[in-house]
Amino acid sequence: MMNYAYDTSLQETMILTEAFHTDRAIYDNGSLYKFIWVQEGKLTLIVDHVEIEMEEDEIISVSNLHRTEFKNVSGRYLALLFNENFYGIYKHEKEVSCSGVLFSGTSGIVHLRLPIADSELLREVVDRMVTEYILRDSLQGEMLRLLLKRFIILCTRLARKQLSGFPVNEKGFDIIQRYYVLVDNHFKEKKQVQAYAALLHRSPKTLSNLFAAYGMPSPLKIIQERVVTEAKRLLLHTSHSIKEISVILGFESVGTFSRFFKNMTGENTSAYRKRLQ
Template identity: 50%
Template sequence: MTRSKNLAFTTPLKGNLALCDPCDDADLHRIRDLYKFIWVREGRVQLRIDHIPLELHAGELVPLTPHHRLEIPQIDAEVLILAFDSNFYCIFGHDGEVSCSGLLFNGTSELLRLELTEERAAALGRVIDDLRAEYEVADGLREEMLRMQLKRFIILCTRFARERFAVHADREKLFDIVRRYYVLVDEHFRTRKRVQDYAGLLNRSPKTLANLFAAYGQPSPLSIIRDRVNAEARRLLLYTSKSAKEIAYLLGYEDTAAFSRFFAKMNGESITAFRRREKRE
């Protein structure tokens, strides 16, 4: 496999953009805390995301947030990773432009897998080519041109995701409620664990939200909250040395026993058993 020249760009304000094609361990460490698009262009690759195995095939693309911990034990496929941070391009500050928060990027364990047709892959490939070309131009306009190419890539992926959920122009506003719900859960899951809390923030009833999520084939609003809490609990248990009591407090549980019961119900094993098993693997 021929290795393409990787791209790494840092702005004066510490914004970062990286294109790894393919990646090695040093690349993965460097982009660990960035937003990422993982695109398998040829072959298949075995990943571990938050210690959960995932196999991606050629033509599949997965977006990840900085919360997701990515591991690629062995790279024997053509895998392209486009990564960036909020200092380079803030997806929340530019939500009106790209509308990807909550759709492409959210902190739950339910990953969005996009299957790219030849036409879609070609469109993204043109953006990558333009991104590489702009990187070679060393002038004062390069930063903004690179940002524009990243924005194009994000918008295309957002369109592909909307097509997957059959979001037509006349239903964009309804689907936007689903997207905003994910954003609000990411923001408030530590302190708000009831659907009615988010329904109030969205000026909708819990029943309306449940019907809307069912119409788009999404998990129930309550399961999204629980999944987000559980995903954060697993990450804290896997990647920190914090005790169950400390994690319970961070996740908004005053009672450690209540948190332990929640974790066991969600994962089918106790916190102690989970940590012991994961350390062995």
């Protein structure tokens, strides 16, 4: 069974494993970005309380913000895990352009089906990673970083194709990607499309038309989903009161927050917390 780990005194971590679900030390590590790739059979995951069914040659990317649980493993999968210290997603954004595509804080998980050619390319990268894990020389870390970068770029290209549903206009998709990144960074204080349109030097109508053309959720829906996703995490994984959560998320009052949550989920905050905790 494949199980390799690279760790340094600088708390840099990159792990390649087929036993993620059985290793509590890494399973409970909330700092890891994750690629989970089904190699054979089927896999059922629960990511932020949403069930995801996966089959052979399907891969998902999960940020360090998402809670990931394994419900059923009927086959073999590969997990590629790394933390910000090993490879900073935002630090390397200009090189790999994956923020807002592969990794964002929303509840929407990128779930890709690998064509044969893409699967073979990713397998070649993984084989090279295994070789580097075995070598263990002074250049090991840098080689693993380069290989991870290649893995991320290959997945980003595939995601751009599959998420848009047609050949990608680079400029248009870059704007969408930047919008997602901005929402991730500012959703607590900026909840209107106009604020993000100004940062992107576009009009709200232009953004709405662009997102519609790519079959994406509306710009306002993306903001709302990011806010409600964070609200759910705070409700389930912290002891903050409803009032404290409303302040953290930038709402004017607990009543405004409660109405927003009820409109988005159909359930009030207290009932949601009680049901899922």
